[in-house]
Amino acid sequence: MSGKVKIRLMDGRDIDIVAEMEVQIFPSPWTKKGISDIVLGDSYIKGIIAELDKKIAGYGFYWSAGSETYIANIAVDKKHRRKKIGEKLLRYMLDDGISQNISTAVLEVRKSNMPAIEMYRKFGFVNAGVRKKYYSDNEDAIIMEKYFLEK
Numbered sequence: 001m002s003g004k005v006k007i008r009l010m011d012g013r014d015i016d017i018v019a020e021m022e023v024q025i026f027p028s029p030w031t032k033k034g035i036s037d038i039v040l041g042d043s044y045i046k047g048i049i050a051e052l053d054k055k056i057a058g059y060g061f062y063w064s065a066g067s068e069t070y071i072a073n074i075a076v077d078k079k080h081r082r083k084k085i086g087e088k089l090l091r092y093m094l095d096d097g098i099s100q101n102i103s104t105a106v107l108e109v110r111k112s113n114m115p116a117i118e119m120y121r122k123f124g125f126v127n128a129g130v131r132k133k134y135y136s137d138n139e140d141a142i143i144m145e146k147y148f149l150e151k
């Protein structure tokens, strides 16, 4: 039986598994060195883990700068999809940004990535532009933004 999903900050023990998951999930994965620099170095990028039954079921990277939170990456293990884990990771990132008074959250997503686009739409993200041939295989990126009410 599946337990509760816990979101926590990424740490050094997560690097190998996150790097493996990157390779399995993304056509242009972040390298283990890149992930390690973020987690162990003094990076402005934050990494978070979704833990299910004490195992890594998903992760994400994001940062907040000025009035904006940038969602760099959200990934959920194939066997754990559609259990609201992606949503929990995204919620955590947005709440963290809101706590820093952001007015916008922004991200890029592959034009063909329907599951992710649907998730972002559900959270109130809207299309804000296209970056033509943004990915190394020439696929376009859709820019999506979510606007928070001015305080």
Ligand SMILES: CC(C)(COP(=O)(O)OP(=O)(O)OC[C@H]1O[C@@H](n2cnc3c(N)ncnc32)[C@H](O)[C@@H]1OP(=O)(O)O)[C@@H](O)C(=O)NCCC(=O)NCCS
Residues within 6 Å of the ligand: 025, 072, 073, 074, 075, 076, 077, 080, 081, 082, 083, 084, 085, 086, 087, 088, 108, 109, 110, 113, 114, 115, 116, 118, 119, 120, 122
């Ligand atoms: C996108 C991704 C993170 C979603 O994670 P998830 O844990 O499976 O999603 P959730 O269960 O939290 O679903 C949240 C919402 O996303 C949408 N969604 C997720 N998967 C979907 C699918 N296969 N088809 C349609 N909508 C989908 C739905 O709106 C869903 O809400 P609902 O359950 O009320 O319908 C996951 O599919 C994934 O890891 N994909 C590969 C990596 C990736 O592309 N990441 C995004 C990079 S920008």
